[in-house]
Amino acid sequence: MGIVSALARTQISAGDYQFFIQTDAAINPGNSGGALVDMGGQLVGINTAIFSKSGGSHGIGFAIPSNMVRLVVQSALKGGTVQRPWFGASLQSLTSDIAESLGLDRPAGALVTSVHARGPARRAGLKVGDVVVSVDGQAVQDPEAFQYRFVTKGVGGTVEIGLYRDGKQVQANITLMAPVEDPPRDVRELSGPHPLSGSTVANLSPAVAVEIGMDGDGKAGVVVINVDRRSNAGRLGLRRGDIVVGVNNEEISTVKQLAVVLEAPAGDWRLSIERGGKVFNLAIQG
Structure with a gap:
């Protein structure tokens, strides 16, 4: 039993996919790979790591969200590598000063700082200075939360991005495509x-x-x-x-x-x- 205290936590350094559910439910050392379930018994995450000063089960636990697990498992079952959709734009967190200058009442969302010339964001009409505030109707508070919502959509189809631009709420449909390899990597x-x-x-x-x-x-x-x-x-x-x-x-x-x-x-x-x-x-x- 425990409380989920945060979503889309990043910089945990516990894997390549840096999007975690944070919980104070007891996760014993050695329980990585175990199930994090809700009150209805539904799987919501896979326990991955725990921060504990005592070395025991009392501390802050981190679990990979089930949506992320599903994306990886489905790719593995098909015998291929995991393909994350490419947004094609760089984002940064909003400060109170930036939010105020843009006419926002609070610093929530992700500010577009650059747009790739050949990326899906540019094709959808995104511009530098836009603030991304939602993904398919789900609010995002920062770039990390956006990345989680966007990446777990997988490749194929489109996703609706909610934007704040010039004091107005607008929407853009982003194609969920794999990133381009240009130039060739030459490893x-x-x-x-x-x-x-x-x-x-x-x-x-x-x-x-x-x-x-x-x-x-x-x-x-x-x-x-x-x-x-x-x-x-x-x-x-x-x-x-x-x-x-x-x-x-x-x-x-x-x-x-x-x-x-x-x-x-x-x-x-x-x-x-x-x-x-x-x-x-x-x-x-x-």
Whole structure:
């Protein structure tokens, strides 16, 4: 018995699908995979993790919503990989100041900050400055809640998005399509006497961005998709989702270009890495 205290919780670091039901129902360590049921005995989630200061069952539990489980299981039964629909726009949370400037009475919804030129959001007429407030009539409070509502629709058909634009409520129908892979990913595992040795990289496309759970709409470049923690890249602290912006003052745009630059002998290395929208410049000797 317990209370559901939050939905669409993110940044739990318990899996690739970062949308969780938060509950104070007792979830014992080792119960991952067990059922979270409602008062009527219906399955609402699969227990995944618990935050407990004592190490026991008293704490905050997290469960994968049954709608997300259904999407993954159906894809697995068909023998394929899970395809998440592509929105084709970047979103950010609303602050009180932003909400007030847009004429909203409270900071609820997700602000559109960029729209991919070839994405379904652009085709549906979404614009920068729109505020997404609902998905098929269900209100969303922030970008994470939107992603959960949108992703669990699966690929195929359309979904109605509620928007706040110029003081008016409008609707747009978004096609539920798989993300495009443009440019081709060109996955390579880097090796050799350089700081990025031990990392696996790919050309950033909407398809790659969705697969690794990052916001890549409108971005181009080379993204890290895996890191061997015992390698040079691992010791450097490189992470999945980092974007290699530059090497030795040369701007990097493709995996092929990066491979060529890394083959050139260099005594010292200068790297520019983008993480979370910020660019970090690193200098590595020898």
